[in-house]
Amino acid sequence: MSTRLTPILTKFWDHPQSWTLATYEDHEGYDALKKALGMSQADLVALTKDSGLRGRGGAGFPTGMKWGFLPPPDGGPRYLVVNADESEPGTCKDTPLMMAAPHFLIEGVAITSYAIGCDHAFIYLRGELVHVYRRLLRAVEEAYAAGHLGKNIHGSGFDLDVTVHAGAGAYICGEETALLDSLEGRRGQPRLKPPFPAVAGLYARPTVVNNVESIASVPPLLLHGSDWFKAMGTEKSTGFGIFSLSGHVTRPGQFEAPLGITLRELLDLAGGMREGKRLKFWTPGGSSTPLFTDEHLDVPLDFESVGAAGSMLGTRALQIFDETTCVVRAVERWTDFYKHESCGKCTPCREGTWWLAQILERLEHGPAGAASRADFDKLLDICDNILGRSFCALGDGATSPITSSLQYFREEYEAHLDVDGCPFDRDASVYFAGSTSKETASA
Incomplete structure (x- = not known):
C-alpha cells in the first residue's frame, strides 16, 4: 500500500464545516495573505517562478512565468480571471475543492491579485454548478466581512474586489479566450492570438487567467516556501x-x-x-x-x-x-460530446467532429457491413486534418481518444465490422486479449 498522499488542499475536507472561514482560519487560513502584503510584488512573482509551480488546468505552463508576462503598469486596470469552468468528461478536482475548501481559492486570488497589481478579480464558474456558486458567494462574503477582501486590506493600502460569475454552460468556455468573451457578455468563442490575454485580455486590458487549483496552491506555497514545494514532485514537475x-x-x-x-x-x-x-x-x-x-x-x-x-x-x-468496457463505445460517447460542444467557429473542428461521430456511430450501432476497414483510415485521416488545424485545442482533444484507441485496440474495432451492433453486448471477454504488463492491477 502506497503512503505517498500529501494532504494539503484536501487536509480538512472531512471536517463537518470544512467550507467555513472559521475552519479555514484554524488551519493557517489567510496567514499567507498577511505574509504576502509585507512583501514586494516582484518578490512574490519571483518566489512563484522559483517554486516551479505549473498550471494545474491541463497545459502545465509555469504559473510565475505567466504572471511575469504582464506589461509594466500604465495606470489602467489589469485583471485576474480564475477559470473554474470545469466541464471535460472525467475532470472533477476543482468542483470538490471549491465545495470543501473555497477559502483556499479566495486567499489565492487575493495573493495573486496583489502580486500582479490587480484590484478586481473574477471567478468564472460553470453555471450548472449552482451549489458551488452559492458556496463561493458565501465564502467571498465571509472574506469581505473579515477584512481579507475589500478596501485597504489589513491596513496595507491594497484594495481588491472579487466577482463570482456563473457562465451559461459551454465546454468551449474552458478555453481562456472564449471564457473572456463570455465574461464580457459575448458568445463564447476562442479569440485569434496574438494578442495574448497578458497583453489584451478582459476588456482589452492585461489579464492573467489561471486554473482554480493553480491559484489555490499559492497560499501553502507562499506560507511554507519554494524549497518545501520543490521537495515534492519531480525536478521539472514540482509540487x-x-x-x-x-x-x-x-x-x-x-x-x-x-x-x-x-x-x-x-x-x-x-x-x-x-x-x-x-x-x-x-x-x-x-x-x-x-x-x-x-x-x-x-x-x-x-x-x-x-x-x-x-x-x-x-x-x-x-x-x-x-475488461468489460467496449473501447469503441467509450470513444464514440466522448466524440459525441466534442461534436456537441464544438463552437462551430472553425471548419476542421465543426465539420471534422461531425464526421468522426457519424463513422463511430456506424461502427458501434450499425448492422453488419455498415462500416468497413476503410473507415479506420478515414477516421485517422479526419483526425489528421483536425489536429493542429483547429482554432483552439478542442479539436485536438477530440482526436486523441480516437487515434490512441486505434493504436492499442485496432482488433477490437475490426470485431465490430461483421456483427449487428456492438460485439460486447454478446461476449466482452472475446475481445480483450488480457494484460500485457507483468503484473495486472486488480483488487
Whole structure:
C-alpha cells in the first residue's frame, strides 16, 4: 500500500464545516495573505517562478512565468480571471475543492491579485454548478466581512474586489479566450492570438487567467516556501496535485499526491480494480488526452514522463476502464460530446467532429457491413486534418481518444465490422486479449 498522499488542499475536507472561514482560519487560513502584503510584488512573482509551480488546468505552463508576462503598469486596470469552468468528461478536482475548501481559492486570488497589481478579480464558474456558486458567494462574503477582501486590506493600502460569475454552460468556455468573451457578455468563442490575454485580455486590458487549483496552491506555497514545494514532485514537475480517480475502481475519489506518483500506487490507495476485474485502458488527463493501457501502470504521472509515453498529464482526471468496457463505445460517447460542444467557429473542428461521430456511430450501432476497414483510415485521416488545424485545442482533444484507441485496440474495432451492433453486448471477454504488463492491477 502506497503512503505517498500529501494532504494539503484536501487536509480538512472531512471536517463537518470544512467550507467555513472559521475552519479555514484554524488551519493557517489567510496567514499567507498577511505574509504576502509585507512583501514586494516582484518578490512574490519571483518566489512563484522559483517554486516551479505549473498550471494545474491541463497545459502545465509555469504559473510565475505567466504572471511575469504582464506589461509594466500604465495606470489602467489589469485583471485576474480564475477559470473554474470545469466541464471535460472525467475532470472533477476543482468542483470538490471549491465545495470543501473555497477559502483556499479566495486567499489565492487575493495573493495573486496583489502580486500582479490587480484590484478586481473574477471567478468564472460553470453555471450548472449552482451549489458551488452559492458556496463561493458565501465564502467571498465571509472574506469581505473579515477584512481579507475589500478596501485597504489589513491596513496595507491594497484594495481588491472579487466577482463570482456563473457562465451559461459551454465546454468551449474552458478555453481562456472564449471564457473572456463570455465574461464580457459575448458568445463564447476562442479569440485569434496574438494578442495574448497578458497583453489584451478582459476588456482589452492585461489579464492573467489561471486554473482554480493553480491559484489555490499559492497560499501553502507562499506560507511554507519554494524549497518545501520543490521537495515534492519531480525536478521539472514540482509540487503536489489532486488526482481524480473515477470509473471501475473500488474507491473512486480525489487523491492528493506529489506529481510523479504512478497509477499502480493510486490504484493501491483506491482499493484496486472493482470486483477484481483487469485494467483495460485509462485516461491520464481526461477524455482529451490519448489513452493509456495496463502497459503504462508504472509511468510516473508528471508532465514530462506522461508526454514521453505518448499522452498528456492534463487535469489528472484518471478515468479507469476494466475488461468489460467496449473501447469503441467509450470513444464514440466522448466524440459525441466534442461534436456537441464544438463552437462551430472553425471548419476542421465543426465539420471534422461531425464526421468522426457519424463513422463511430456506424461502427458501434450499425448492422453488419455498415462500416468497413476503410473507415479506420478515414477516421485517422479526419483526425489528421483536425489536429493542429483547429482554432483552439478542442479539436485536438477530440482526436486523441480516437487515434490512441486505434493504436492499442485496432482488433477490437475490426470485431465490430461483421456483427449487428456492438460485439460486447454478446461476449466482452472475446475481445480483450488480457494484460500485457507483468503484473495486472486488480483488487
